[in-house]
Structures are given as C-alpha cells and as structure tokens.
Amino acid sequence: MAHRLYDMFMFEATQETWEAVLALLHPAPGDQVLDAGAGTGRLAIALADLVGDDGRVAGIDVSPAMLRQADRQIARTQYRSRIELRQGDVRALPYADQSFDAATASLILELLCPDETIAALKELGRVVRPGGRIVVAALAEELPYGRTLSFYLVLRAIFRLAALGRPLSLRRLAKDAGLVGKISMRRSLLRLPVDILLCEVPGIAAK
Ligand SMILES: C[S@@+](CC[C@H](N)C(=O)[O-])C[C@H]1O[C@@H](n2cnc3c(N)ncnc32)[C@H](O)[C@@H]1O
Numbered sequence: 001m002a003h004r005l006y007d008m009f010m011f012e013a014t015q016e017t018w019e020a021v022l023a024l025l026h027p028a029p030g031d032q033v034l035d036a037g038a039g040t041g042r043l044a045i046a047l048a049d050l051v052g053d054d055g056r057v058a059g060i061d062v063s064p065a066m067l068r069q070a071d072r073q074i075a076r077t078q079y080r081s082r083i084e085l086r087q088g089d090v091r092a093l094p095y096a097d098q099s100f101d102a103a104t105a106s107l108i109l110e111l112l113c114p115d116e117t118i119a120a121l122k123e124l125g126r127v128v129r130p131g132g133r134i135v136v137a138a139l140a141e142e143l144p145y146g147r148t149l150s151f152y153l154v155l156r157a158i159f160r161l162a163a164l165g166r167p168l169s170l171r172r173l174a175k176d177a178g179l180v181g182k183i184s185m186r187r188s189l190l191r192l193p194v195d196i197l198l199c200e201v202p203g204i205a206a207k
Contacts (some may be wrong), residue, residue: 014107017137017194018043020185021106022050024198025135031101034061034127036039036090036120037061037108041070041083047104048079059097060088092119098129108135109173110165117168121177121199128205134179140186140193141167148191170197179201 027033029052035044038059047057057079061067065087074083088094090105091112103124109117118151124134144147149167156164171181179199187194 013190014042016187017106017196018046018186018190019194021104021135021137022046024183024185024196025102025104027051027055027098027102031155034055034093034095034100034103034124036093036103036105036124037111038064038070038085039107041073041085043104043106044070044083044085045074045077045079046076048077048082051082053082055082057083058100059083060090060093061085062087062089067173075202090123091116093123093127095127097126098132100128100132102133102135103128104137106135107139107165107189109136109170110138110168112163117173118177121174121179125177125179125199128201130192130201132201134199134201135196136170136174136199137194137196138168138170139165139189141169142193146193149193152192160203167193168195169193174199 027047027050031051033047033051035047035057038044038061041059043132044057044059059070064087067087071086074080109120128134174181174197180202182198182200184195184197
C-alpha cells in the first residue's frame with residue numbers, strides 16, 4: 001500500500017529532483033548504471049531511456065514491496081530488457097568492484113544512520129569505475145534552517161518519523177567517503193530543500 005501511495009503522491013513532487021539527477025549524471029548510450037534505492041522504478045526507467053539498447057540499468061532496493069511496484073511500472077514500458085531489479089542494500093552492494101560507469105542514490109541516504117551514510121557512499125565508490133560519476137540527492141542541511149525545514153524537523157522529532165529522513169551535508173559526507181564533489185544543485189521537494197551532488201570516483205578514467 002505504502003509503495004503505491006508513494007508512487008502516486010511523490011511522482012509529481014520528485015520530478016524536479018529527478019531532472020537534476022539526470023542532468024548531472026548525464027548517462028551516455030551504452031553506460032552501465034546503478035540506481036541504488038530505486039523505489040518504484042521511475043528514475044530507473046528514465047535512465048534506461050538514456051543508456052540505449054547497449055546500456056543497462058541495475059535497480060536495487062531493500063523493500064520487496066517497492067521492487068514489485070517498480071516491476072509493474074517497468075513492465076508498462078519498452079525498457080524491460082534494459083533494467084535488472086534486485087533486492088539489495090546500499091550499505092553492502094551485491095556487485096563486484098568497478099561494475100558500473102555511473103551510479104545514483106536519490107532520496108535514500110537521509111534514511112540511513114550517519115556512519116551508514118558514509119559506508120553507503122563508499123560502497124557506491126567501490127562499484128563505480130575510477131573516473132565514473134555518482135549523483136546523490138538528499139534533504140539538504142540548510143543553515144540557518146528555514147521555516148519549512150524547522151517545522152519538518154519538529155514534526156519528525158515529535159512523531160519519531162525516522163522514515164522521513166534527516167538533512168545531510170552531502171559535500172562533507174562525500175569527501176569523508178573519498179569521493180570528489182564536483183557540481184551541486186539545490187531543488188525543492190514539498191518546499192523542503194534538496195541537494196543534488198555530482199561526485200567523481202578518484203583514479204584514472206578507463207573510458
Ligand atoms: C524515499 S524512497 C526514494 C526512491 C527513489 N530513489 C526516488 O528518488 O524516488 C527511498 C527508497 O530507498 C529504499 N531504501 C531504504 N534503505 C535502503 C537501503 N539500506 N538499501 C537500499 N534501499 C534502501 C526504500 O525502500 C525506498 O524505496
């Protein structure tokens with residue numbers, strides 16, 4: 001049920017964030033791309049369109065219900081053969097080192113505990129080839145907190161809604177995980193600030 005509601009209500013709200021993710025990730029035809037925390041599969045579908053017939057998109061998520069909804073959405077498109085869905089955890093990705101040209105984790109890192117966020121970023125850096133791109137999007141740690149973010153944090157604390165996620169400083173976390181922060185964009189999601197950051201995996205580019 002929650003996955004269907006998420007799909008219905010968040011589809012419009014997350015458009016701006018997804019557009020920024022796609023603009024920064026800029027997948028090329030033939031790319032192998034990972035979408036970590038793929039949710040209901042909407043971003044994976046947009047990625048599949050961009051990587052073309054020779055590219056592949058791997059979508060992982062911890063939630064079987066989200067994966068089922070993603071599977072239903074993907075089945076309605078022409079991209080079924082380009083997308084592989086798998087149950088998995090961003091903190092311990094089920095892929096070999098340097099399996100991908102690019103990876104994204106959209107609106108998932110803020111759901112993890114602080115040390116797990118760095119572990120997840122390191123995992124993304126491990127599975128993407130040197131010189132490859134990682135784009136992360138998360139609720140932004142905006143200082144000083146604006147009125148909407150303050151209200152959100154009070155609500156989150158009162159109702160103990162950890163599932164809503166906590167604001168992050170993506171640039172600092174990416175640096176701590178050994179990634180090179182390049183370009184960031186600020187967007188708004190339900191009036192909350194969201195940062196989208198392009199990182200590069202250090203090392204010599206193989207492609
Ligand atoms: C807010 S949704 C975002 C979905 C999608 N990336 C988007 O941009 O709309 C967060 C997703 O992350 C998944 N998730 C949470 N913790 C995870 C973890 N440790 N590993 C993989 N997926 C996780 C949830 O099941 C959920 O589908």
